Amino acid sequence: MRALQDLRHVLKTLAQEAEVLSAVGGAVEDLERPDFEEREDQALNEDERIFETIFEKSLDGTKPSLYRPTPPLTRSKRHLFRYFLDGSFRSYFLGTLLEHERETPVHFAQIGACVLRREDNGSVRREVLEIRNLLLAGRKRLSPELWDTLKNAAKTAGIRLVDLEERDIVSRVLSDFDLRNKAAGKVRFEMHNLEAELIREVLPRLAMDRWLVVDGSLQFQPTLNDLSQKDGIQPVLGVAKNFRKDPQFIFGRGPRSERRSIYKLLAELEPYHRTAAYSARQGKLVFWYVRLREQTQMDYPLMGVVKAELVNPSQEPVPSELIDLLSRALVAERSVTPHGQDRRWHAHLYPIPSCATS
Numbered sequence: 183m184r185a186l187q188d189l190r191h192v193l194k195t196l197a198q199e200a201e202v203l204s205a206v207g208g209a210v211e212d213l214e215r216p217d218f219e220e221r222e223d224q225a226l227n228e229d230e231r232i233f234e235t236i237f238e239k240s241l242d243g244t245k246p247s248l249y250r251p252t253p254p255l256t257r258s259k260r261h262l263f264r265y266f267l268d269g270s271f272r273s274y275f276l277g278t279l280l281e282h283e284r285e286t287p288v289h290f291a292q293i294g295a296c297v298l299r300r301e302d303n304g305s306v307r308r309e310v311l312e313i314r315n316l317l318l319a320g321r322k323r324l325s326p327e328l329w330d331t332l333k334n335a336a337k338t339a340g341i342r343l344v345d346l347e348e349r350d351i352v353s354r355v356l357s358d359f360d361l362r363n364k365a366a367g368k369v370r371f372e373m374h375n376l377e378a379e380l381i382r383e384v385l386p387r388l389a390m391d392r393w394l395v396v397d398g399s400l401q402f403q404p405t406l407n408d409l410s411q412k413d414g415i416q417p418v419l420g421v422a423k424n425f426r427k428d429p430q431f432i433f434g435r436g437p438r439s440e441r442r443s444i445y446k447l448l449a450e451l452e453p454y455h456r457t458a459a460y461s462a463r464q465g466k467l468v469f470w471y472v473r474l475r476e477q478t479q480m481d482y483p484l485m486g487v488v489k490a491e492l493v494n495p496s497q498e499p500v501p502s503e504l505i506d507l508l509s510r511a512l513v514a515e516r517s518v519t520p521h522g523q524d525r526r527w528h529a530h531l532y533p534i535p536s537c538a539t540s
Contacts, residue, residue: 189290192317192335219398219424222370223489225351226401227426230462234432234439237461237468239499246502248433248447252456252472255510261302262511263419265309265387265394267380269295269373273366279319286323286346287362291316293373295380297394310380314342318368320361321345344368351402374398378405381418393417393508395515400491401467409493410466415500419508420491427484431460448487453477456490456509465497472509474516488512 236246255262273291292315299309317336321329336343346361352371381396385408388394400406400420409416431442451457451473459470468491475486490512494500 189315189317189339189341192332192339192341219422220426222352223399223422223424223426224428226399227429227462231428232430232432233460233462235461235465236433236458237465237494237499238459238502238505240502244502246458248458249451249455250458250502250506250509251452251454252506252509252513253454254514254516255507256514257300257302257304260511261300262391262393262507263395263515264300264392265384266298266300266306266397267295267377267384267394268397269293269377271369271373273369275362275365279324281324281328284323284325286320287365289316289318289346289362289365289369290341291318291365291369291372293369293376295373295376297380297384310383312376312380314372314376315340316344316369316372317341318344318346318365320347322347323361344372374402374405378402378408381405382408385416385418388417390417393419393511396420398422400493401463406463406467406493410495412495414496415492415494415504418493419512421512422489422491425489431457433458445484447471448473448484451487453486454513456505459492459500459502459505461494466494468492468494468500468505470505470509472512474513 238246240246257263271291271293273289276288276290279286279288292313294311294313296308296312297310298306300306317332319329319332324332333343346364346368348368350368350371352367352374377396377398381394384394394417396418398420399422400409400418409418427444429444431444431447433440433442447457448471451471453473453476455473457471459468461468469489471487471489473487477486490508492500492505492508
């Protein structure tokens with residue numbers, strides 16, 4: 183309620199300096215595009231589409247296979263995943279700000295990120311919660327004087343002003359011309375920055391027997407850089423429910439090597455199995471896929487599969503045993519009843535949906 187009161191103060195200040203055309207029927211919520219996570223994955227990896235380096239090595243010298251069994255490793259046997267991070271946002275189109283021949287859409291958003299800690303008895307509690315309010319507009323679409331007025335009014339109200347036209351890795355996947363369309367991407371980018379802050383805050387509490395599971399990719403900056411600067415792999419696992427559908431994978435070398443699309447790779451991935459781990463970003467990151475559910479329960483082969491990521495500072499092959507361990511623990515987290523209807527139910531992990539509602 184306080185956020186709305188502060189916002190009214192900002193809009194009242196603006197109305198004294200320029201004309202404000204309110205959204206028809208009041209503020210309109212920006213609905214998230216269903217394929218946005220997939221498009222983010224493409225943007226983060228636009229220079230890599232063919233993956234041919236299997237970046238894992240078994241301690242006993244066994245040659246990596248394309249698929250490996252990963253039967254569930256339950257919390258009662260080994261409680262590996264202790265912390266869970268998720269972010270969320272709500273974004274609203276408020277209207278159009280007119281200044282002579284200039285104009286810009288104005289959006290209000292609230293972003294949040296939450297880390298949950300799970301105890302040995304399975305109960306979860308809030309470890310860290312951060313919520314921030316944003317006001318978004320196009321800086322170049324306004325005079326410097328009006329932008330400064332808007333910035334000062336927002337700051338007084340405890341709201342951060344964000345430039346819709348400033349380029350970033352997320353919002354650049356949308357049209358530069360349509361700023362209203364670009365707002366959702368900009369808000370997501372700010373949410374990812376907030377998630378990075380929380381990862382940095384909880385990192386000292388982690389250990390190789392106390393992992394943090396992040397809902398989404400670890401390839402966003404500054405998270406990738408933060409984890410790459412550490413000595414050895416940090417106990418942070420990224421898990422993406424939606425991912426790009428265009429990569430090709432090469433298995434084997436020489437004339438017997440085989441190229442597979444992601445559809446073929448995952449169509450033959452059996453329940454409670456994982457794929458081999460491939461390298462990205464010149465070995466700074468390794469990723470693989472884990473099937474959580476039987477395909478008979480799904481509509482098509484890519485459902486019931488998650489993409490897992492590890493930041494790899496050494497840029498050396500990661501032990502297969504560690505990837506097996508993490509995958510087995512992931513499979514054990516598959517049983518979940520999400521809050522409300524969610525088309526991604528088949529890839530949810532048990533504690534993650536609770537983050538956004540805690």
